[in-house]
Amino acid sequence: MSALWKAALLRPPFATLTYAAPASLPGEVWRVGLRALAPLGKSLAAVVLVGQEQVPPEGCELRELLWPLEREPLLGQPAVDLAASLAERQLISVGQVLASVIPAGLRSAVMRFSVTGFDFPSVLSARDLAAMESGALQRLAMLWAQGRMRPIERSARDEDYAILKIDPPWPIRPGAVRQSEILEYLHERGAVSKTLLLKSLPKGADAALRGLVKRGLVAIGLPPADQEDEAACAVDVSGPVWPEFTVEQTAALADMTAAMGQRNGQARLLYGITGSGKTMVYLRMAEECLSSGRSAILLAPEVALACSLHRQARERLPGWRVLLVHGYQSPAKRERAFREVAAVREPIVVVGTRSALFLPVRRPGLIVLDEEHDESYKQDERLNYQAKEVAWVLARQTGSLLVLGSATPDVKTFHAAQNGHVPAVRLMQRVGESRLPEVELVDLRAERSSPLAPLSVQALRETVQAGEQAIIMLNRRGYAPLMYCLDCGQTVKCPECSVGLTFHRSRGRLICHYCGHAEEFPMPCPSCGAANYLPLGEGTEQLEEVLAHVLPPETAILRMDRDSTRRQERLEEILREFSSGKAQVLVGTQMLSKGHHFPGVTLVVVADADLGLNMPDYRAAERTFQLLVQVSGRAGRGEKPGRVLVQTRDPGNEFWSHVLAHDYQAFYAQELELRRRYGYPPFSRLALVRASYPLNWEQGAQTLAKLTQALRDEAAARGVRALGPAPAPIAMLRGRKRFHCLLKAADWQSLRSVFAKAHELAPVGGELRLSLDLDPLSML
Template sequence: MHTINTGDADEVASVVALAARLRVLLPLPLADAYDYRAPVGAVVPVGAFVVVPLGRRQSIGVVWDGDPNPGLSEKRLRSVEQVLDAPPMTATLRRFVDWVAAYTLSPPGAVLRMAMSAPSALEAPAPRAGWRRAPHPPDGARITPPRRRVLDLLADDTPRAGGQIAEAASVAPAILRGMADAGLIEPALMPRQAAFTRPDPDHPGPSLGPEQATAADALRAAVSRRAFSTTLLTGVTGSGKTEVYFEAVAQALREGRQALVLLPEIALSAQWLDRFRGRFGVAPALWHSELTPRTRRETWRAVAEGEAPVLVGARSALFLPFPDLGLIVVDEEHETAFKQEEGVVYHARDMAVVRARLSSAACVLASATPSLESTTNAATGRYASVHLPARHGGAEMPDVALIDLRRTPPERGHFLSPPLVEAVTQTLARGEQAMLFLNRRGYAPMTLCRACGHRLRCPNCTAWLVEHRAARRLQCHHCGHVEAPPEACPNCGAPHSTVPIGPGVERVLEEATALWPEARRLVMASDTIPGPAAAAAAAQAIQNREVDLIIGTQIVAKGWHFPHLTLVGVVDADLGLAGGDLRASERTFQLLHQVAGRAGREEHRGRVLLQSFAPEHPVMQALVSGDLDAFMEAEANDRRPGHWPPFGRLAALIVSSEDERAAERTARDLGLAAPGGEGVEVLGPAPAPLAILRGRHRRRLLLKTRRDIAVQPLLQDWLAKVTVPGNVRVQVDVDPVGFL
């Protein structure tokens, strides 16, 4: 990442004088704040949330840092209409918004929108009414046994909600109404309760082994320093990294500071939450896209008021208003799910490091297969490093072996080779669980006509339609387009001529059903595990041994602990190596190593079989040897001479338009205006691999520089030279991780 000055960390908010001008940043794709007149007689701090007029409507914004425009006429100023009763946005979060905007070349208002993701939380919560004992009940009021139970419950004079009273005293709501009419109880405002119970840092949790204890000591010390640091926490799968960084969370709680844990797939966090409850006695606050509006509002407000001591969330949780953030953990830091590709394009792992620096907090990046970027930062001393070399509790790493599909191919029309079929059969016969992994959803990745060869393609994207046979649909996994399977070829009209090509997990399920009809099977893919409840149910069923055979896509690699799973078979280990992606080898190794790590996590040693047409490939050999360090060193040696990340910098320009000629012309103009000089290279323009996406024609240009050259000034100068038509969009992606 390019280093941008973060400014002073002083959290003391400046105060705007009476009737002064205010700079108000609005959560809109605007390049700068607007000037407004402060309300007469009001003192408005920088960071306050305010309601302001914008055109003919109202908008909520934040009083921002900096000096108003002295050249703006007083007559053109409009007044702030309301100051909202919400904790002001901290100086740290405001600097973070500005930093992210500058680094990603995004409008500050677009970044602010991510920090205002629950607008309803800006209004003070309405007080809740309940009942309490009347201080002077009338003489002679009839006291029945149910009424006595209510009065005894309210003897401490603490107001309680009607439903709570009725349930605790075992009375009907009509009893309460009668007591109110009789003057025995009266309405009262209930005291505001904390939205979340504080986790107990000293709650007895699982015992740590010697290596875990040493690692935990290092992380606790980093948190106790109350200063910025980044530690890369690595270790083999099953080594107890989660339990180790839980000790850093506990230390943040002891320090009276908040902790944030980022997970790549928060919807699949059921087992992680169970482990958290086991360590701290309560659940943490959650932040993800499936929260109800009410929970979202309450959680945002609790974070802002310091009443959510620990929050676990998706990448967007980085923009929540923590008043005193002491720790950020990025679990599975290598995951590409931390990269946001739409709107403001940023990588949550890198931005977590920035937010920790601005907050004088400790940052922990955890992974069994860390990214080359983080590995390099640790090797050069920018990050501290802690490693757990062995599985916890004496469990051994699985044996990994290759199946050469050139020598032992599957039967015609099938996808499981004889050695893999035999291994699954033996595993199931022993009463153990097996997993078949294929990182493809649906039944088949492509459908074609056997009469004319026509391939069914998405009308909006340059992508094949994926067959989902169970749901009887063809679907584009890029734009979501869905259509029914055709009765006849849309090109030649031949009836019933379309056939599936290649396997998806549904097709593997079909083959497994024929091979092992008695086995209890479960498919784990985003289609079948859509959210937290489904993930929890699946994990529980596997743990309860209600499942014999798991068939899954990449979501089965996300940190699951299945104690009875002893065999993992990878149906197509070569799948991720196709194409010209810079990180194809690294990603394939990471994914398959993580999948392999699901096997043999307790007393029975695991076994992993990789089906491959290229067993001699360095990735396959590294998986067999288990030598992550040697593999990463080889990757570094491949990238270093060409100044590819992390030894150089990349930034992509993605030009798109519904008008193909407009996209082509703008891309050509950008190519002609491209920057040059020593250590600077521009590749393209060229059609993107997904040349059409959601109906938009796409062209890509890639800026590559040496590590010591900042890309942001180059990009700003470059974009300033070209006039972009209104029907063309140019998206900037600094530090791209994908090239579609």
């Protein structure tokens, strides 16, 4: 009997089906990770071979694979194993995982082959093959073996992108509705493919777009992320000059290099304070790894940080191939990267964001996750995963070393380090002369009207007058988070979500930060029709305005938040202007806390440190601590010492003492005690079942009640604690009512079983959406 293969479908229903290898081709052709054409119903589908099978399926006809889509498998065994393990964890099929990680162009069954020999036409399509008799297929197989039949690779075509060139307010006629629509659209989403843009907007957008291009408001071309990569690759790199490593760096390198050399899948926590030279250690490790003949994967939580890491890697590792891969690149670019990684045989360096873990890197030896505590390592849309876990699985499967680096490790990671599961390597000194800054609390309670206390204003003035730089962080964009109507006492809410609309003054709009709903402002109050508003609270836009008032008039102030950096060039411009010292003051959201190295900064002000602390979330304290340490770490990185002012309305809170002392370990000890007391991770496994249904769905309450019962019964039977379902903190989002049920258990398996069972018992109609978030990061 011919061999049987398990093949994962790369399109719905994403099932794994068993096929027989056809007699026409020799058995060696078929290998794990190979893409192939397989018959499915009356059509053809692209599949990935995920393993062999011993027993034929019962009760259905066994069909044969048609033809391989490539000579060498696109995916190696590690990539297939990784997909399989993630599928198991997320209760989905391998095909679903593979379909999410393989670029679209490589999932298609529409395929052609070039053929030379016998009397075949020179080009054969997949359909032609499907229609052939076995004799013809056998002749083709001879050509395939001789390399005279090849798949025709459709090289991924670069699409034209529409790119916004100017920030609002835009110089267009008030009546230019179409143009305004295009500009708003691009401002909301960043660069998008021209085809998608025109498809999403009403007719007539084409002409309007041409008008905008002519006037220089919009450009058509490669997306900025692709341009950036090209620019970095054009940089002329000279030989690496490694600095002399510090004693701590040397010890860290020695330990981790030894662990990497054992090739048995170990992990290390690189716990190093801000500015202690962690990045330098990663790069040196990468060089070591490449020299030993294996590839290195270096991940950063955000695109801007990945770009910066990529530049440094290119500088330090000349002569090696260094690839940048992240989610803002165009599909064509990502497809090329995927093919390139699959094809190269020599060791390479892949730098990127979380999705880069799924590239089919052949022989990884080192996987680094910088800023491992960052929440961006978890993906919650489409395919759910936590990159840290995926990386850990990959490291064990491939015998690589996993390095998790942070100044403020995830409490769970540090707990694992304390228990000896993930040995910790420490860098407790800053490199060179720089010292950690002094942190002081500023009591904001007496302050009624200004977002800045007199002490902070004074410090800012002194800094600017001394020719030094300051950073002010306020983790809320826009002008004011709430618009309060003085006549009726209501605040303006999003019609689709149970949250207030944020006033964005420069755009003249009220915007929902959750769904993007926008209203022109000024407008009459939706409740009473008056127009007598009081903006409540402050956002970065307002803070920028306040600063312009209180600082000397010649002070140059920059703002960095999601609104001011919609255009990637603008983000780089801001970073450049600030690092070059052209501007003295940088205001922004948590975006500015991460990774950037500004040696001229001597003062950091945290405008509202209480913001994150009061979130309804067991991780609120951890998240706030991490943010404050990161942003404090931006001060005093040069020769001059730094100062950090933390403004709070709750100065008595014990939490601050750890921030003032930069004492991660004291914070950790206190936090761990709380987690133990309330049974939160790392002392339990947590999952959030999210359910939602449309506001006007009549069977909603009843269906939810059934689900609730099923969840509770199953949880009780398995010793899992179930809290809820209760309305979510954001009880309505995009017109859907939302409910949460928090599950706590000792192990992941029981959580999964409870969810699976509930799913089964309470059949989910089309209207009720149900999802399982394992180890949730956000409880909103």
